[in-house]
Amino acid sequence: MNRTGKDVIVITGSCGRIGSALCKRLGEKYQIVGFELLKALYASANEELVPVDLGSDESVTQAFTHIRNFYGNKIASVIHLAAYYSFNQKESPLYDKITVQGTHRLLQALEKFEVEQFIFSSTMLIHAPCKLSEKINEDSPINATWGYPRSKVQTEKLIHEMRGKIKSVILRIAGVYDDKCHSIPISNQIQRIWENKLEARVFPGDTTHGASFLHMDDLVDAIVQSVERRKQLPEELVLELGEPKTLSYDMLQRQISRLIRNKEFATMRVPKWFAKMGAFVQELIPFLPKSFVKPWMIDYADDNYILDIARAKKYLDWEPKHSLKETLPVMINFLKSDPKAFYKINLLK
Numbered sequence: 149m150n151r152t153g154k155d156v157i158v159i160t161g162s163c164g165r166i167g168s169a170l171c172k173r174l175g176e177k178y179q180i181v182g183f184e185l186l187k188a189l190y191a192s193a194n195e196e197l198v199p200v201d202l203g204s205d206e207s208v209t210q211a212f213t214h215i216r217n218f219y220g221n222k223i224a225s226v227i228h229l230a231a232y233y234s235f236n237q238k239e240s241p242l243y244d245k246i247t248v249q250g251t252h253r254l255l256q257a258l259e260k261f262e263v264e265q266f267i268f269s270s271t272m273l274i275h276a277p278c279k280l281s282e283k284i285n286e287d288s289p290i291n292a293t294w295g296y297p298r299s300k301v302q303t304e305k306l307i308h309e310m311r312g313k314i315k316s317v318i319l320r321i322a323g324v325y326d327d328k329c330h331s332i333p334i335s336n337q338i339q340r341i342w343e344n345k346l347e348a349r350v351f352p353g354d355t356t357h358g359a360s361f362l363h364m365d366d367l368v369d370a371i372v373q374s375v376e377r378r379k380q381l382p383e384e385l386v387l388e389l390g391e392p393k394t395l396s397y398d399m400l401q402r403q404i405s406r407l408i409r410n411k412e413f414a415t416m417r418v419p420k421w422f423a424k425m426g427a428f429v430q431e432l433i434p435f436l437p438k439s440f441v442k443p444w445m446i447d448y449a450d451d452n453y454i455l456d457i458a459r460a461k462k463y464l465d466w467e468p469k470h471s472l473k474e475t476l477p478v479m480i481n482f483l484k485s486d487p488k489a490f491y492k493i494n495l496l497k
Contacts, residue, residue: 322390353449
């Protein structure tokens with residue numbers, strides 16, 4: 149029996165940046181049960197943290213037994229954020245073990261509960277890149293060519309097959325950032341310009357192409373709206389979430405260099421084979437600093453992602469309130485005021 153009097157929401161990965169922000173937003177109205185690999189030392193009054201290893205049948209079973217004993221059989225929403233991701237590896241068995249099979253374990257356990265909604269954090273990267281004259285929507289072609297997006301495609305299919313009577317919301321999310329950056333591609337681009345590195349002047353792809361991004365606050369708003377409108381939403385809903393205005397690599401480069409050095413950096417395009425050779429050298433020579441750019445990433449330098457968010461506007465009455473262009477000055481001001489803090493927060497060496 150649920151003695152809290154509040155609807156229960158389960159959040160996997162609740163101690164991550166997105167998860168902790170959701171706990172703060174949803175915790176006043178809902179009883180939050182957070183799933184994390186290790187039990188955290190602190191949780192808010194409206195949140196209980198439960199140690200869960202999504203790679204273990206026993207661990208997932210124990211977690212849901214705990215929920216039934218303390219909160220009953222009804223769950224308003226499961227917000228599934230936990231997944232495996234690594235920029236260092238193009239492929240890994242953990243994509244299947246954690247992301248795909250971990251979701252399978254969750255859905256199996258939920259068969260014994262009355263669940264209103266299952267929200268899954270997917271990625272826009274499952275789609276084939278688009279031309280500059282096009283936009284990607286929910287029906288655009290799927291073309292996942294490396295481990296991370298491929299695991300999301302497989303998991304989306306799994307949710308469709310296993311959800312039963314549970315309503316599902318698939319959120320295909322753009323690259324997430326916030327006022328202190330917290331975006332690996334953006335922070336590394338900022339670092340290259342801040343340190344005036346040679347790599348800051350070259351790029352192995354079409355500099356007129358770019359990728360959509362999304363501010364953390366806007367992502368949290370979209371997820372909260374998905375929860376709040378769960379009774380009105382369709383049985384299955386897929387949404388693209390990102391800023392409709394995509395900055396090209398060249399536009400990003402120019403704005404960052406203006407903010408840091410008061411002048412625009414010109415970017416020279418180099419052949420992919422040359423960039424790969426440089427990346428391999430940095431990986432192999434011990435005394436050279438390791439680059440964020442791995443050789444396998446260079447094949448994707450031309451990718452272009454511009455999102456059509458009309459469906460999110462229709463069903464969630466949602467659109468981004470922030471933009472990367474307007475937030476970059478905030479990031480750079482933080483960098484200038486405390487470079488050590490910027491580097492530490494963004495895990496830069």
